[in-house]
Amino acid sequence: MEKPNTADYLDELRWNDDGLVPAIAKDHKTGKVLMMAWMNAESLRCTVEEGRAVYWSRSRQALWRKGESSGNTQELKSLRLDCDGDTLLLEVEQIGGIACHTGREHCFYRQFVDGEWQTVEQVLKDPKEIYAASS
Amino acid sequence: MEKPNTADYLDELRWNDDGLVPAIAKDHKTGKVLMMAWMNAESLRCTVEEGRAVYWSRSRQALWRKGESSGNTQELKSLRLDCDGDTLLLEVEQIGGIACHTGREHCFYRQFVDGEWQTVEQVLKDPKEIYAASS
Numbered sequence: 001m002e003k004p005n006t007a008d009y010l011d012e013l014r015w016n017d018d019g020l021v022p023a024i025a026k027d028h029k030t031g032k033v034l035m036m037a038w039m040n041a042e043s044l045r046c047t048v049e050e051g052r053a054v055y056w057s058r059s060r061q062a063l064w065r066k067g068e069s070s071g072n073t074q075e076l077k078s079l080r081l082d083c084d085g086d087t088l089l090l091e092v093e094q095i096g097g098i099a100c101h102t103g104r105e106h107c108f109y110r111q112f113v114d115g116e117w118q119t120v121e122q123v124l125k126d127p128k129e130i131y132a133a134s135s
Numbered sequence: 136m137e138k139p140n141t142a143d144y145l146d147e148l149r150w151n152d153d154g155l156v157p158a159i160a161k162d163h164k165t166g167k168v169l170m171m172a173w174m175n176a177e178s179l180r181c182t183v184e185e186g187r188a189v190y191w192s193r194s195r196q197a198l199w200r201k202g203e204s205s206g207n208t209q210e211l212k213s214l215r216l217d218c219d220g221d222t223l224l225l226e227v228e229q230i231g232g233i234a235c236h237t238g239r240e241h242c243f244y245r246q247f248v249d250g251e252w253q254t255v256e257q258v259l260k261d262p263k264e265i266y267a268a269s270s
Binding site for chain 2: 008009012022024026031033035036048078079080081082083084087089100101102104107108109110111112115116117
């Protein structure tokens with residue numbers, strides 16, 4: 001039997017012992033790094049097929065369609081793989097302009113200043129509001 | 136005895152079972168994501184104290200001062216931590232303009248196009264040349 005060529009691209013990744021790779025999401029307009037999450041083969045396949053970021057939630061051990069609760073989905077603009085085949089880079093359109101569950105534009109809102117981590121990004125929307133619809 | 140406050144910032148990270156966190160390096164001028172590597176507490180402390188990216192090499196199980204062989208060091212411009220405290224984002228000046236060991240500007244040189252990973256970035260310098268001085 002022929003191997004289905006539709007999934008060959010999944011074989012080129014070097015998944016870790018848990019079958020995962022880190023996936024970095026970057027805003028295709030602002031160039032900001034929004035977040036880092038994890039993908040397994042199934043979530044990468046879903047990402048490609050659905051054209052939006054689908055991660056693997058390690059805490060829930062389940063597919064995590066980013067924005068499934070908040071509506072803040074990440075539409076896939078481009079997808080890249082690194083030299084070692086063990087890290088993905090997604091350029092996305094961040095719907096709603098909020099990637100972080102704290103209600104901030106992105107997750108890297110703490111900056112190292114004067115020897116400590118200082119919050120340097122403001123909350124754009126109260127998380128209670130963001131997730132109200134799904135509760 | 137007082138706990139030395141100089142290392143308090145290390146305690147705020149959620150290190151994985153191997154004592155590591157992913158560290159994303161971004162070019163502070165171009166905004167491009169250059170690479171992803173790993174840091175342990177010691178490498179993060181060295182990064183902060185030396186003002187340049189010092190990773191932890193999982194393959195060599197040793198501190199990896201980026202550019203120690205190639206000369207292509209990464210001067211630290213800013214350092215950020217994400218909401219979960221388990222991923223770092225470095226903005227760096229990439230000395231030599233080459234972050235990838237393949238001689239390319241960055242490591243994410245394979246793009247997903249028409250169902251496969253296509254190389255879309257050119258080699259700027261032959262790796263043999265880059266690493267000649269150190270061999």
